[in-house]
Amino acid sequence: MTYEAIQAATSAVAEATGRDHHDLAVVLGSGLSGYARSLPGAAEIPYTAIPGFPVPKVEGHSGSLFSADLDGLRILVLAGRVHAYEGWDLGEVVFAVRTAVMSGSRRILLTNAAGGVGEGLAPGDLVLIRDHLNLTASNPLAGPNDDRLGPRFPDMSAVYPAALREIARTAGAEVGVTLTEGVYAWFLGPSYESPAEVQMAQRLGADLVGMSTVPEAIAARHMGAEVVGISLVTNLAAGISDQPLSHEEVQETADAARGRFTGLLDALLPRLAGA
Numbered sequence: 001m002t003y004e005a006i007q008a009a010t011s012a013v014a015e016a017t018g019r020d021h022h023d024l025a026v027v028l029g030s031g032l033s034g035y036a037r038s039l040p041g042a043a044e045i046p047y048t049a050i051p052g053f054p055v056p057k058v059e060g061h062s063g064s065l066f067s068a069d070l071d072g073l074r075i076l077v078l079a080g081r082v083h084a085y086e087g088w089d090l091g092e093v094v095f096a097v098r099t100a101v102m103s104g105s106r107r108i109l110l111t112n113a114a115g116g117v118g119e120g121l122a123p124g125d126l127v128l129i130r131d132h133l134n135l136t137a138s139n140p141l142a143g144p145n146d147d148r149l150g151p152r153f154p155d156m157s158a159v160y161p162a163a164l165r166e167i168a169r170t171a172g173a174e175v176g177v178t179l180t181e182g183v184y185a186w187f188l189g190p191s192y193e194s195p196a197e198v199q200m201a202q203r204l205g206a207d208l209v210g211m212s213t214v215p216e217a218i219a220a221r222h223m224g225a226e227v228v229g230i231s232l233v234t235n236l237a238a239g240i241s242d243q244p245l246s247h248e249e250v251q252e253t254a255d256a257a258r259g260r261f262t263g264l265l266d267a268l269l270p271r272l273a274g275a
Contacts (some may be wrong), residue, residue, distance in 0.1 A: 002221055003148050005052045009099040013076070016045045017067035022076040024273035025100035026265070029112040029232070031255055033079040035262050039068035042077075053099075054092045056080040058214060065096075073273035074273070076100050085189040090140035094219035098149070101223040105162070107272050108220045110213050110229045112259075113253075115237035117198050118182050118207025122233065123253045124259065126179055128165050129229030132214045133185040133206055140215045141222055150222035159221045164228045164272065171268040177260055182207025184231060186214035198237040209237050228272065230264075232257055 013022040028035060036042055047053040047063040055063045057109035066077040078096050082088045097108060116125065145152040165181065172179045185201045187193055189211035193201070201209055208231045216228045 003146050005058050006098050006102050006149075009050050009095070010102045012050050013045065013065065013099065013103055017043050019067050019074050021047065021104040022067065022074045022100070023075070024109065024269065025076040025078065025097070025103070025104065025105035026079045026108050026269065027081055027108045029081070029110075029113060029212070031113065031251060031258055032261060033064075035258075035265060036064070036066035036068070036077040036079045038068060038262070039066065039075065039077065042059060042066045042068040047096075049078075050099075052095055052249065054082045054088050054095060056082050056229065057086050063177070068115055070270050070273065073270060075269055075273060076103060076105055081212060081216070084136070084138070084215070085211060090138060091140075093215050093241065094140045096224060097216040097220050100274070101225045105203045107226050107228065108216070109268070109272060110216055110227060112133065112210050112213045112229070112231050113234040113239055114208040114210040115193065115198075115235050116185060116207070116233040117202050117209055117237045119235070121174070121180075121182070121207065123128070123235055124257050125233040126177060126257070126264065127208060127231045127233060128179050128181045129184045129208070129231060130165070130181045131160065131183050132217060132229075133183060133201070133204055134214050134218075135185050135201070136188045138188075140219045147264070150224065151224035153221045156218070156221060159217050159227050160229055161226050164226060168228055168230070168268055168270050171271055172238065172264055175263045175267045177264045182211060182231070184208040184210060187211055193237055213220050232261060
């Protein structure tokens with residue numbers, strides 16, 4: 001997607017929301033899309049009304065953008081995301097996040113459902129992403145670079161800053177939610193990882209496996225934004241659990257954990273937007 005296309009989407013968001021600047025953007029993963037409607041003064045814009053926005057095709061991911069005001073802090077919430085496995089190219093996958101950054105959001109909170117591969121993790125755990133592994137052999141920055149978006153060779157040594165992770169842990173402690181930390185490994189999908197692939201990810205240092213988040217984090221960092229990533233462990237990955245994996249299991253665990261996750265978001269969003 002071109003710089004001009006992102007500009008056009010940014011202008012459309014500003015016109016539709018009446019807010020030409022946002023302080024924070026949030027991407028809601030599986031099972032969390034309904035949270036956006038609970039935010040104060042939330043104005044909803046369907047993705048279909050924003051030029052260039054791809055529309056999710058996966059159950060559990062809606063397709064609307066919300067703009068809310070938390071005591072003067074303007075929050076942009078993306079309820080639903082698209083994935084490369086749906087057939088979108090990576091420029092389309094990161095288009096919404098790039099629009100959010102161009103709308104003024106210098107911090108991006110990315111949430112997702114993930115398989116747990118780290119020692120001691122269990123379904124229902126909430127995990128802060130400390131770093132990531134890109135295991136897809138693809139990158140949203142491949143191809144010609146537009147210097148107006150970011151540098152040709154952006155530094156990825158601190159995509160998920162320690163200071164922001166500490167803010168998240170403090171917010172979690174306030175509402176009784178314990179946040180551990182881990183490394184998220186991005187697989188293309190849509191098939192779940194094989195036991196051998198899970199063993200490979202473990203040996204490479206992964207604690208979580210999933211099919212999203214990493215391209216968005218790369219694109220946001222390319223544009224100079226800071227990222228906070230939170231994974232909900234919805235299942236133990238293949239070879240760790242003796243049960244077959246299913247999307248229904250992911251949805252059921254996400255539904256069961258929704259109250260804890262949204263309570264964490266209520267405490268965290270004002271801190272991230274205003275800090």
